Amino acid sequence: MxxxxxxxxxxxxxxxxxxxxxxxxxxxxxxxxxxxxxxxxxSGGELQALALGAGFCNQLQLSAEALGLEITALEVDVDLAIEGDLLAGATIRTRLATAEGEADTDRLLAHAEANSTISNSCTRGFPVTVARR
Structure with missing residues (x-):
């Protein structure tokens, strides 16, 4: 990318x-x-939560295509909390259905979680540099 x-x-x-x-x-x-x-x-927090949700929605579509599945229902909610040490924690909650059934829905969710760039970057941490132009 x-x-x-x-x-x-x-x-x-x-x-x-x-x-x-x-x-x-x-x-x-x-x-x-x-x-x-x-x-x-x-706000920055709202943008961060939206980025997590948007990235996960997009990854679910990519994962469905990679696995040959059809998503028939999709809802993603993101809860974000800023802790005292200025680090955010988030929970991504999904309601998801596929034409192929619940077992494939679980497989799709696992694939998306493993391959989501934004959520994996936040979970693992990524470098941020602040510089003058």
Missing amino acids: PALTVQFRRLETTRAAVGWAGVKAIIADRPKDLAGGMGLGL
């Missing part, structure tokens, strides 16, 4: 930032009245 770059730039007259990847954009902000936040967009 090629490297991925996104950009964030402050949204004028606010303390929020607009982020984009290609032609897709979001607004990142803090909750209202927290460090000047206006609640205009998603």
Whole structure:
């Protein structure tokens, strides 16, 4: 997979930032009245939880294709908690069904868990470097 770059730039007259990847954009902000936040967009924690959920949903589709299975129902919920040491912990809960039945659903879930880039990166830890441009 090629490297991925996104950009964030402050949204004028606010303390929020607009982020984009290609032609897709979001607004990142803090909750209202927290460090000047206006609640205009998603917080970093919300974005992290969304990334975990989106990555796992996408991986379930990739895994289903690799295993020759058809997903007939899919729900993914992510619970994220920030602990005192500034590390987040997350639980990804799924409701999943395949045309092939429950045994294949278990196999699909195990395959997706083993191959999910985002959840495995978070679980194993990955380096983050902060640098000036």
